[in-house]
Amino acid sequence: MIWNKERETLTDTKKKVIQGELLKGLVQRAYDRIPFYKSALEKAGVSPADVNSISDIQKLPFTTKNDLRDNYPFGMFAVPMDNIVEIHTSSGTTGKPVIGGYTKADIDLWGEVMARCLTTSGTTQNDIIQNAYGYGLFTGGLGVHYGARRIGANVIPISGGNTKRQIMIMQDFGSTIITCTPSYSLYLAEVGEEQGIDFKTLKLKAGNFGAEPWSDNMRKEIESRLHLLALDIYGLTEIIGPGVGNECRYKTGIHICDDHFYPEVINPHTGEVLPYGEIGELVITTLTREATPLIRYRTRDITSLIPGECTCGRTSMRMKRIMGRTDDMLIIRGVNVFPSQIEEVLIRIEGLEPHYQIIVERVGNLDELSIHVEMNERLISDEIKELETLEQQIKEEIESMLGIKVGVQLVEPKTIVRSEGKAKRVIDRREL
Amino acid sequence: MKTRQISVFLENKVGRILEITEILGAHTINIRALSLADTSDFGILRMIVDDVEKTVKVLKEKGFIVKESHVVAVEVPDKPGGLAAVLKVLGKEKINVEYMYAFFEQPQNKALLIFRFENPDRAVQILQESGINIAAEDALGVH
Numbered sequence: 035m036i037w038n039k040e041r042e043t044l045t046d047t048k049k050k051v052i053q054g055e056l057l058k059g060l061v062q063r064a065y066d067r068i069p070f071y072k073s074a075l076e077k078a079g080v081s082p083a084d085v086n087s088i089s090d091i092q093k094l095p096f097t098t099k100n101d102l103r104d105n106y107p108f109g110m111f112a113v114p115m116d117n118i119v120e121i122h123t124s125s126g127t128t129g130k131p132v133i134g135g136y137t138k139a140d141i142d143l144w145g146e147v148m149a150r151c152l153t154t155s156g157t158t159q160n161d162i163i164q165n166a167y168g169y170g171l172f173t174g175g176l177g178v179h180y181g182a183r184r185i186g187a188n189v190i191p192i193s194g195g196n197t198k199r200q201i202m203i204m205q206d207f208g209s210t211i212i213t214c215t216p217s218y219s220l221y222l223a224e225v226g227e228e229q230g231i232d233f234k235t236l237k238l239k240a241g242n243f244g245a246e247p248w249s250d251n252m253r254k255e256i257e258s259r260l261h262l263l264a265l266d267i268y269g270l271t272e273i274i275g276p277g278v279g280n281e282c283r284y285k286t287g288i289h290i291c292d293d294h295f296y297p298e299v300i301n302p303h304t305g306e307v308l309p310y311g312e313i314g315e316l317v318i319t320t321l322t323r324e325a326t327p328l329i330r331y332r333t334r335d336i337t338s339l340i341p342g343e344c345t346c347g348r349t350s351m352r353m354k355r356i357m358g359r360t361d362d363m364l365i366i367r368g369v370n371v372f373p374s375q376i377e378e379v380l381i382r383i384e385g386l387e388p389h390y391q392i393i394v395e396r397v398g399n400l401d402e403l404s405i406h407v408e409m410n411e412r413l414i415s416d417e418i419k420e421l422e423t424l425e426q427q428i429k430e431e432i433e434s435m436l437g438i439k440v441g442v443q444l445v446e447p448k449t450i451v452r453s454e455g456k457a458k459r460v461i462d463r464r465e466l
Numbered sequence: 467m468k469t470r471q472i473s474v475f476l477e478n479k480v481g482r483i484l485e486i487t488e489i490l491g492a493h494t495i496n497i498r499a500l501s502l503a504d505t506s507d508f509g510i511l512r513m514i515v516d517d518v519e520k521t522v523k524v525l526k527e528k529g530f531i532v533k534e535s536h537v538v539a540v541e542v543p544d545k546p547g548g549l550a551a552v553l554k555v556l557g558k559e560k561i562n563v564e565y566m567y568a569f570f571e572q573p574q575n576k577a578l579l580i581f582r583f584e585n586p587d588r589a590v591q592i593l594q595e596s597g598i599n600i601a602a603e604d605a606l607g608v609h
Contacts (some may be wrong), residue, residue, distance in 0.1 A: 093598045409508075414533045416473035416512055416582065417564055420505045425507075432537055443507045446477050 037153035037185075038146070041293050042348045049349070053296055054087040056321035061085045061094065063194060064327055067112040070105050071329065076224040089221060091296065091319060092307055096330045101131065102272065106130045110326050113137055118325055122173045123330075126270040134173065134271050135325035141180060143322055144274055147180020147291045151280035154289065154346075155240035155265045157211050164204060166214035166222075167245065168194040173275025174245055177214045181277065187211070194218065197225045204236055212241040215264035216256060216264070223259040233261045242267040244276060247356050267354055272331055273318050279353065284345045289351030294322045297351055298330070299339050302360045313338045313372065315360050316353065334360040336372055364394060364460065367403045369438050374460045377429045383414040386428070389447070396464040404441035405432060408448070467590045468536040468561060470518045471580070474511045475531040478504065483511060486525065490515065493524050493575045498606050499580055501567035512567070514539070514580065516607050536587050539597040539606055540579040544570050548577055555596045561589050578606070 036042050044052070060084040064071035074079065078095040085093070101310045102110060110133070111118070119138050123131035136144065157163065167174030175193055192203060194214065200222060203209065212219065219241060226233060228424035238260060244267035256264040268288045269276035279290035290297050295318050299308045302315040316333045320326075336359065340352040357374040358392060364371040377388045389408035396399060417422055421444060429442040476482045483502070490497060499514040499585060515521045518534065525532045542548035549568070556563065562584055570577040578601060583589040603609070 409531050411531060411533075413473050414473065414531045416471065416510055416533055416535045418505060418510060421475075421508065421510070422505060444475070445508075446529075447531060448476060 035158070036347060037150040037225055042150060042289070042291075042350055044293065044349055046349070049293065050088050051212075052293055053321060054090075056293075057081070057088055057091060057296070057319065058085050060321055060327055061329065064329055068110060069325075070101065070109060074101075088296065091298070091330065092331050094319075095316065096300075096305065096332050096461045097328050098332050099272070099334070103130050103321050105451075107133050108135070110328075111135050112327055113325050120176075120305070121171075121369050122176070122271060122275060123171045123245055125172070131171075132271050133326070134273075134275065137324040139324050140274070143294060144177060144277055145180040145184035147274065147277035147294060149184040149269055150181075150289075150291055151242060151277055152178070152181045152185060152187070152211070154282040155211065155242050155263060156278045156283065157182075157185060157187055157240070161185075161187045161210045162207055163187050163189045163211040163213060164200070164207070165189055165191055166194055166200060166218060167213060167276070173269065173271050174213075175251055176276040177269065177277055178242070178389060190241055193336060197222060198229075201226050201229065201231060204238065205231070208237040210237050210239050211375070212238055212260075212262070213267075214241070214243065215245050216252055217246060219243055219256050219260060219264070220252070223256070227259070233259065236261070238262045240265065242276075242280060244268055247358070250355070261464055268347050268353070270333060270335075272317035272326075272328060272333075273320055274323065278318065279350075282315040282344060282346040282348065287340045287354055289344065289346075289348050289350045289352055294320070294352045297339060297353060299337065299353075300332075301370070302332075302334075303365060304337075308338075310339045310341050313357065313375070314370075316356075332360075336360060336363070336374070341397075359422055362460065364392070364462070366394065366403050366436075366438055369436060371403065371438075375435055376432055380407065380428070381430065383428060385410070391458070392460045394460070394464055401464060402441065403438065404443060406445045409444050409446060467538065467594075468586055469514060469539045469580070469601070469603050471535050471537045471582075472513045472515060472521050472525075472549060473533045473535060474513070474525060475533075476509045476511055478507060478509060485528075486511065486530070489524055489528055490521065493520060495521050495524070496607070498608065499567065499569045501565075501580070503565065514606060514608060517609060519582065521580070536586055538581045538583060538590055538593070539601040540581060540593060541601045542577050542579060544575050544577045549579060552579060552593070552598055554596065555593060556589065559592045560585065561585070561592060582585060 066081045074095050080093050117137045118135045120136040122134045165178045169175030240263040253264045265281040267280045269278040278289040298317040299314040308314045316335045316337050317330050320328045336357045337353045343349045380386050380388045391406045393404045425442050496516040501512050503510045564582040566581045568579045
């Protein structure tokens with residue numbers, strides 16, 4: 035089922051024309067109405083007249099989170115305050131919050147893209163959506179709400195928390211769709227199981243889970259414990275909130291609403307645009323946002339793009355599940371290394387668990403990367419050569435993945451520091 | 467005629483073996499034989515203990531990674547050429563020794579050789595056919 039068949043199944047040629055026209059309009063608006071963009075474009079030596087097609091996007095400068103902070107609170111608004119109908123912010127845990135302003139048209143847009151996202155999980159007007167994302171300044175609650183309204187589904191604005199009540203409502207109202215963070219869904223499962231609830235008997239059929247990174251293993255757990263289809267939804271306050279994209283039931287990547295949010299993946303070190311399939315930082319341009327438009331916004335999320343038509347029929351650009359943040363990225367001898375790449379290798383090796391730590395040291399003038407991997411019951415041998423073979427196998431597979439030499443060391447379990455359930459993956463001992 | 471051996475994975479860190487011996491001591495477990503194999507990063511401590519189940523339990527409780535495997539304990543007279551006689555039999559039959567260690571028992575004046583074979587059953591058969599004494603677990607005080 036596709037919400038907006040026309041826009042979600044555009045041919046490549048047609049989509050490029052639409053994106054090009056929208057980009058042209060966006061750059062003109064940003065230049066005319068936002069002093070920050072006027073000076074950024076001038077500094078980059080680009081005039082709105084230089085933008086004629088979507089490929090011209092590479093001429094444009096990037097926008098960073100710092101730019102948004104520098105223009106806090108309303109410096110990035112492209113419309114007069116009278117036209118703003120709603121404001122949302124990020125949590126602002128790392129400083130001043132990031133502001134998203136919305137005109138009436140932006141709210142309509144939000145409803146449209148969220149309707150598309152909810153439809154990927156099979157949501158129709160006959161569904162009851164239990165929306166357990168927080169309502170308030172956080173974009174999650176209202177974003178889903180607007181999408182549900184657009185579809186005409188019955189939305190229960192329960193917001194986050196009060197888990198026992200969530201479960202009661204789920205049972206009594208017969209909720210069919212759940213929207214919340216993936217970790218909260220597992221908490222719901224846990225509390226429900228404690229109460230002796232058999233989730234098989236509930237009417238839940240799907241969930242759109244997002245707002246935090248998760249893994250395929252977590253998906254399997256959610257699907258088996260809650261007995262539903264668990265799909266990944268992606269979004270960020272800066273762009274619109276949830277609704278940037280969502281997986282479809284074929285789980286082949288997150289379908290980005292790319293007629294509104296134009297995605298690129300860049301090398302976070304050089305800013306160079308990477309070919310499809312290569313891993314780098316996701317950059318998004320909001321082609322149609324009115325109040326707070328962004329040109330080439332660096333999301334700091336690490337992913338890769340997948341072009342082409344999906345089995346579901348959508349032709350929208352897809353992106354892989356978020357692998358991490360650029361903040362986690364290491365540059366070792368000029369090569370970008372993400373902890374998640376190492377995790378990927380470890381998961382592939384039979385018997386290994388992804389309990390590892392990356393240690394970076396500078397020996398002489400060279401960076402050295404060593405990976406400590408925890409030993410476990412399934413892998414231990416009484417023979418040194420078997421463990422050495424294992425070390426060698428891990429080493430070779432990581433080297434072939436990263437393209438640089440690494441050291442691998444087997445360590446005793448639980449020697450890797452865990453804090454608040456989250457392992458500290460990288461120890462950088464370089465003094466630069 | 468096989469003997470259970472406990473192997474423990476250890477990082478090369480000061481005090482780790484002491485820790486294990488203290489845990490076993492506190493649980494009145496006696497180590498009958500012991501050997502340490504190591505690389506620059508990690509080691510494997512191999513032990514024959516008098517109470518196998520208890521050893522596995524207490525070490526696992528303390529978070530150690532433990533494995534049980536089977537070795538063959540061969541008894542030879544404690545005199546020159548004792549080991550050579552055994553190795554000769556094995557060599558002739560092309561039985562590969564993965565690793566081995568030895569200790570000797572004072573009162574009986576006998577040496578005990580602990581062998582790890584790829585195929586222990588065949589090794590036992592060949593050794594016995596050649597009249598070489600294999601010590602059973604209870605003879606080693608293992609229960």
